[in-house]
Amino acid sequence: MVNDNSCGWINDLNKRSDIKILNKDKFCDWLIVGAGYTGLSAARKLSELHPNEKIIIVDAQLAGEGASGRNSGYLVDTTLNDGFTSNKELSNYKKKTDIYNLGIDTVKKFIKEYQVDCDWNECGKYFATPKLEDKNILINFSKTLSKLGFNHKLLFNNELTKRLGTSFYNVALHTKGGILLHPRKLVRAMIDTLPENVFLYENSSLLDWKKNNDIITCNFKNVKISCKKIIFATNGFLKSLGIKSNYNFPLTLTASMTRSLTDEEFKSIGEPKEWGVLPVKPMGATIRMTRDRRILIRNTAEVYNPLKMSQFELNKRSIKQKIGIKKRFPKLPDDIIQSSWSGIVSRTRNGSQIFEKIDDHVFVAGCYNGSGIGVGILFGEQIAIKASNENTKEIETIEARNKPTWLPPQPFLNLGVKTRLFYERFRAKNEI
Numbered sequence: 001m002v003n004d005n006s007c008g009w010i011n012d013l014n015k016r017s018d019i020k021i022l023n024k025d026k027f028c029d030w031l032i033v034g035a036g037y038t039g040l041s042a043a044r045k046l047s048e049l050h051p052n053e054k055i056i057i058v059d060a061q062l063a064g065e066g067a068s069g070r071n072s073g074y075l076v077d078t079t080l081n082d083g084f085t086s087n088k089e090l091s092n093y094k095k096k097t098d099i100y101n102l103g104i105d106t107v108k109k110f111i112k113e114y115q116v117d118c119d120w121n122e123c124g125k126y127f128a129t130p131k132l133e134d135k136n137i138l139i140n141f142s143k144t145l146s147k148l149g150f151n152h153k154l155l156f157n158n159e160l161t162k163r164l165g166t167s168f169y170n171v172a173l174h175t176k177g178g179i180l181l182h183p184r185k186l187v188r189a190m191i192d193t194l195p196e197n198v199f200l201y202e203n204s205s206l207l208d209w210k211k212n213n214d215i216i217t218c219n220f221k222n223v224k225i226s227c228k229k230i231i232f233a234t235n236g237f238l239k240s241l242g243i244k245s246n247y248n249f250p251l252t253l254t255a256s257m258t259r260s261l262t263d264e265e266f267k268s269i270g271e272p273k274e275w276g277v278l279p280v281k282p283m284g285a286t287i288r289m290t291r292d293r294r295i296l297i298r299n300t301a302e303v304y305n306p307l308k309m310s311q312f313e314l315n316k317r318s319i320k321q322k323i324g325i326k327k328r329f330p331k332l333p334d335d336i337i338q339s340s341w342s343g344i345v346s347r348t349r350n351g352s353q354i355f356e357k358i359d360d361h362v363f364v365a366g367c368y369n370g371s372g373i374g375v376g377i378l379f380g381e382q383i384a385i386k387a388s389n390e391n392t393k394e395i396e397t398i399e400a401r402n403k404p405t406w407l408p409p410q411p412f413l414n415l416g417v418k419t420r421l422f423y424e425r426f427r428a429k430n431e432i
């Protein structure tokens with residue numbers, strides 16, 4: 001459950017020093033399990049709603065060092081799913097983007113209130129492919145975006161080469177909405193500004209829990225926490241804690257980041273402004289040029305057990321990422337990758353998120369299918385409100401989404417997921 005310590009984003013920031021570990025039994029009104037975007041956001045909201053109650057948040061590793069500190073930093077307003085031709089599909093897609101946009105608003109509010117510097121850049125994003133035949137997917141997508149009023153533009157070879165500094169891509173759709181940011185700076189700010197009645201315990205893994213007469217007892221190594229209400233915000237680890245196990249499963253992603261390009265290297269690719277490309281096929285590469293001229297690439301997603309990846313396995317993925325960079329920037333030197341890391345996301349079958357009251361005392365939010373920056377922060381806040389028996393317009397929007405659909409049990413699940421990933425990887429072979 002503890003990730004590697006080689007994530008470039010995490011190592012950009014100085015280490016935190018005020019780490020507290022659970023070392024004696026505790027009682028609290030509220031326990032939040034998982035201190036990523038979701039859990040930290042829930043903690044802030046609960047503190048506002050219940051200033052005199054005791055709120056504890058625990059994490060198995062250091063706070064914000066799971067997916068929330070190691071993602072690619074795309075705060076999205078739209079994602080590309082092909083199709084959306086019928087009115088029903090269009091209305092489902094709108095529900096999805098309504099949630100994304102509420103997510104963006106929630107993050108904006110937070111960074112404005114606390115004056116957070118997280119390299120925020122409202123430069124939009126590209127859905128790009130080297131395969132001209134995939135133009136039709138983008139044209140279809142463009143029709144959907146036009147119907148819903150999203151500002152966007154189709155771009156071709158030369159214009160793309162100028163903007164991205166690579167001639168790898170032949171066609172792209174640029175959406176004006178969507179933000180690029182530094183994921184670790186954002187989650188670090190959420191940790192650093194936790195309110196006073198929130199107690200954070202790290203390197204403290206919840207082992208099991210049970211509910212008895214309205215009190216929930218949670219066991220950690222040698223100690224326990226008893227609480228009145230609990231919120232599960234463990235995302236890729238919901239299944240391992242037995243939460244909604246037939247509706248979500250973890251996937252492991254790996255990414256690499258280069259050092260900053262030198263002036264000369266940067267000039268050789270035409271000195272592009274910061275950009276972010278998402279693939280047209282789901283298993284293609286996500287690739288970013290950061291504002292400090294580093295190249296980030298993520299081009300693997302797999303069912304991987306155990307959850308922590310060994311250095312040897314990580315090195316194998318890093319080679320794939322080196323090839324991905326080489327294909328796009330053949331003139332850059334071979335040895336510019338500075339860090340490689342893995343991270344765990346949570347998926348559902350139909351791409352919908354989990355936001356639920358399991359009973360009067362047990363709540364869960366998570367499973368963002370790779371788009372969890374804005375949605376995680378939104379869902380964290382709103383699950384805290386729901387757990388406090390209040391309602392909001394945001395909760396109504398969240399609850400109007402399609403609900404996650406049932407997954408088959410093991411071993412059929414892994415077999416099905418692996419086959420699907422294999423097929424998707426094949427479809428995306430030109431984009432990796």
Ligand SMILES: Cc1cc2nc3c(=O)[nH]c(=O)nc-3n(C[C@H](O)[C@H](O)[C@H](O)COP(=O)(O)OP(=O)(O)OC[C@H]3O[C@@H](n4cnc5c(N)ncnc54)[C@H](O)[C@@H]3O)c2cc1C
Nearest residue numbers: 034036037038060066068071072074206235343371372373
């Ligand atoms: C490589 C990568 C790239 C990504 N790119 C993007 C992107 O560009 N845009 C985007 O929107 N999303 C992206 N995502 C997804 C996004 O990072 C997640 O959806 C989001 O961080 C989820 O936040 P969370 O707080 O719900 O979960 P997490 O950040 O995973 O936090 C869950 C926490 O729970 C803790 N935990 C687990 N089990 C226990 C236990 N038993 N006891 C105590 N604590 C426990 C974990 O240690 C972890 O810190 C990416 C993810 C990865 C891995």
